[in-house]
Amino acid sequence: MTQFRIGIDVGGTFTDLVAIDRTGTTVFAKSPSTPDDQSLGVLTGLEELARRLGLDLREMLSRTERIVHGTTVATNALLERKGAKVALLTTEGHRDVLEMREGLKDDRYDLRSAPPEPLVPRSLRIGVRERLRADGSVAVPLDEASLAEAVARVRASGATSVAVCYLHAYRNPAHEIATVERLARDLPDLYVTRSSDVLPQIKEYERVSTTVVNAYVGPAVQRYLTNLERRLREAGLSGSLFIILSHGGMAPVEEAGRLAAATVLSGPAGGVAGARRCAAMLGLPDLIPFDVGGTSTDISLIVDGQAALSGARGLAGERIALRSLDIASVAAGGGSLASFEDERFQVGPRSAGAVPGPACYGQGGTQAAVTDANLLLGYLDAEAFLGGRKRLDRAAAEAAADGLAPRLGLSREETALGIHRLINLKMADGIRLMTLRRGVDPRRFALLSFGGAAGLHAVEVARELEIPRVIVPTVASVLSAWGMLASDLRYEVSRTHVGESAAVDDDGLRAIFSDLEARATARLREWFDGPLRVERSAEMRYGEQVFEVDVPLDDLAWDAPALVARVHEQFHARHEALFTYASRDQEVVFVNARVAVVGAVAAPPVQAASASPSPASPGAQRRAYFDGWRDAPVYGIESLEPGMTITGPAIFEAETTTVIAGEGDVVTVDRHGWLDVRLRRERAADR
Missing domain, CATH: 3.30.420.40 (ATPase, nucleotide binding domain)
Structure with a gap:
């Protein structure tokens, strides 16, 4: 069966x-x-x-x-600020950490910018009399009367979720555990989360913010x-x-409900997992995953077949210091709405969403969206959308464009072309953010196009950035879901150990990581009885630095002598790779040890076919815009066979996606049936 x-x-x-x-x-x-x-x-x-x-x-x-x-x-x-009503219990005198943040503005030169609105109002940030020292020893015992008063205030407030975050609880969780036990006894229906469970590591604001986010989204998740x-x-x-x-691994429902803040990049993480698998299948270790959906474009990097993890992430202005895949999201998708406001033509960030959707969906939308523009430019077939299960309303798209065109002083077609080009530039800027701003040359990468709307934009975005090659899998429109099936189970633990790493000897360092590995392995064994892989890393810095560098330690021989010295050298090399210099005469501070135990799940097989020399024949022609209006050949992706080559301009259609290739672009069908587009050399700006 x-x-x-x-x-x-x-x-x-x-x-x-x-x-x-x-x-x-x-x-x-x-x-x-x-x-x-x-x-x-x-x-x-x-x-x-x-x-x-x-x-x-x-x-x-x-x-x-x-x-x-x-x-x-x-x-x-x-994003919509529709989470739970959260109360925060914290050390007396420290309830404003959430509002003080890190003392920096997002835009430090904007003197008029309002401070971000905390997820927990000040009236629900409740101080409890207790205090731990930095080493975890008790300075002030947990005061039962103060705790009882705090619990009573939570009950009276109508809060549905509670975040517990005491000072230095990452060193000693005893007070947080006692508080959670009291809350469970007195308020059993509330969702309760504690910082020593969510993020047991140093840095007060990061720990408070992440715990509060977990409490805010936890009940809904x-x-x-x-x-x-x-x-x-x-x-x-x-x-x-x-x-x-968000780190790209999978977990059971119970774990995801407990650590709800770790699901904020759940969908895009599947796309990165799929992109890693594509890189392995294609023998292309360097890819730029380019995922365009209805409301956003998600961009990441696959370098040497691996995706980067980061603990310096945030969403909607909130700090989430859990490890996650390094993904940049741009408010640009098929539903992005075009507008002319304050004498400026822009597309996005507002989106038509699923309801009402673009005007051409016929669900009541009246403002022109990117999908409307693509229909008017001939890139989409009104009769064949979703394999013919949904007919697009061209008249509604025309009316939406006509509502904007007079304000721009353009024709209907020029307005549609402007929307298409502007969203392409916005997407290209997102890739620049992930590459050029980090000192990475995008021209040495191939662009992996996926998501339902990516094929309509990927080739022109690549041309803008001088990326020579675009790959479009046959599963492009559902690659995130496809990639999830290649994801492994993953459980991460960390421990803060602030101090000069030279003060830790080889055996001490081994003991720290051995303990973390044992804890993570025991937890993962509750879900998985297959083979396990251990990944070790450390967050380190030079003595006077403020921010740490994440240093992978997987290639070290842990039983060999001079382990600490070799960890030092790993840090120096990593610092030099990131910032072009290393200071080997400075002290090195060891901040966090981290271990991830991965349960390797066998990826499902992929069918491949032998190449066919037969020529490709278009199924139809459609009038579309390619440097001017022309009749462009339309190919059904399912009818193409490996080995076929087509020179653009051309339109490629499947039930759930459309791909456009420009004049002079050469499209080859590879052994998986995927489209491999080699772009003509000149940039669009040079034509």
Whole structure:
């Protein structure tokens, strides 16, 4: 009996689903996202997926080994400020850490910028009489009367979630644990999270902020995942349900509900996992994953086949110091709305979203969006959108463009072209942020185009940046969901150990990492009985520096002598690689030790075919804009065979995505059936 693995990625406009069996046969589907209750869109999509497999929903789910899910519940709650009502219990005298932040403005030269609004108002930031010293010893014992008063204030406030964050609790969690036990006894219905569980490491603001974010999004995430799992079990699921976390690994529902702040990049993390797998399949170690959906473009880097992790992330102005994949999001997608305000023509950041969507969706939208422009430029077929399941309303798109054109002094077609070019420039700027600003030359990378809308923009964005090559997988429109099925289980732990690393001997350093490895392994073994891999790293700095450098330590021989000296050299080399210099005569401060234990899950197989010398024949022609209006050939991606070569201009269509190649671009179909676009040499600006 055929068994399936299913990946599910909930986006701003569509929910993507992929089913893969043990032979590598891949079937995918899309359904409209349902923002008010994402599980409805998930179940609708699963029903469509089952239909495509020739099964009913119950039979498909009964034969499903594993569902891996990327969710935007936490992301949306934070972006829209629709999270829980949170109370913060903290050390007496320290309740304003959340508002003081790190003492810096986002834009330090804007003297009029208002301070960010904290997720917890001051009236709900409650001081508790207790105090630990920096070494974890007790300076002031936890005062039971003060705690009782704080709990009473929480009860009276109507808060639905509580964050507990005491000074130096990363060294000694005893006071936080006692507080959580009191809250569980007196207020059992509240979602409670403590800093020593969420982020047990130094830096007060980062720890408070991350804990508060966890408390803010936790109830919604926990409620959603609990309801989703219940509905899936009732519908027939007998296998496992895992959630993708921001670091790219997956975890059970219970863990994702506990560490809800780690799901804020859940969906994009699946895309990076998919991009890493593409890099391995293609033998291209350096890729720029370029994921364009309905509301945003997510950009990351694959260097030497690996994606970078960072603890210096944030979302919606909130600091989240949990480790996550290094992904930049740009407010640019198919639903991005065009406007002319304050004498400025712009596209985004506002988006039409799933409801009402672009004007051409016929759901009440009246403002021109990027998808409307692509329809008016001939890149989209109004009759074939989503394989013909949804007809686009060209008249509505024309009316939306006509509403903007007079204000710009342009024709309808010029307005559409302006929207298309402006969003391309915005996307290109996002790639510059991830590459040029970090001293990375994008021209040595290939651009991996995925997401439902990426193919409409990837080639021109690459041309703007002089990137010579664009890869478009056949699973491009659902690559995030597809990539989730190649994700491993992952559990991370860390320990703060501030001090000169020279003061730690080899055995002491081994003991720190050995203890972390044992803890992480024991936890992961609760979920997984397969092979494990250990990843070690340390956050270190020179004595007078403020910020740490993350130093990978995986290639060290831990049983060899002079371990500390070799860790020092790893830090110096890493610092030199990042900042072009190293100061080997300065003291080195060891701040955080970190261990990740990874449960390696075998990626599903991928089918490949031998090359065919047969010529490609377009299925139709369509009038579209390629440096002027012309009749462009249209090819069905499913009808192309490996080995075929097409020279642009050309349009390539599949049920869930469209790809455009410009004049002179050469498109080859590789052995996987993927499009490999080699761009003509000159830039668009040179024409």
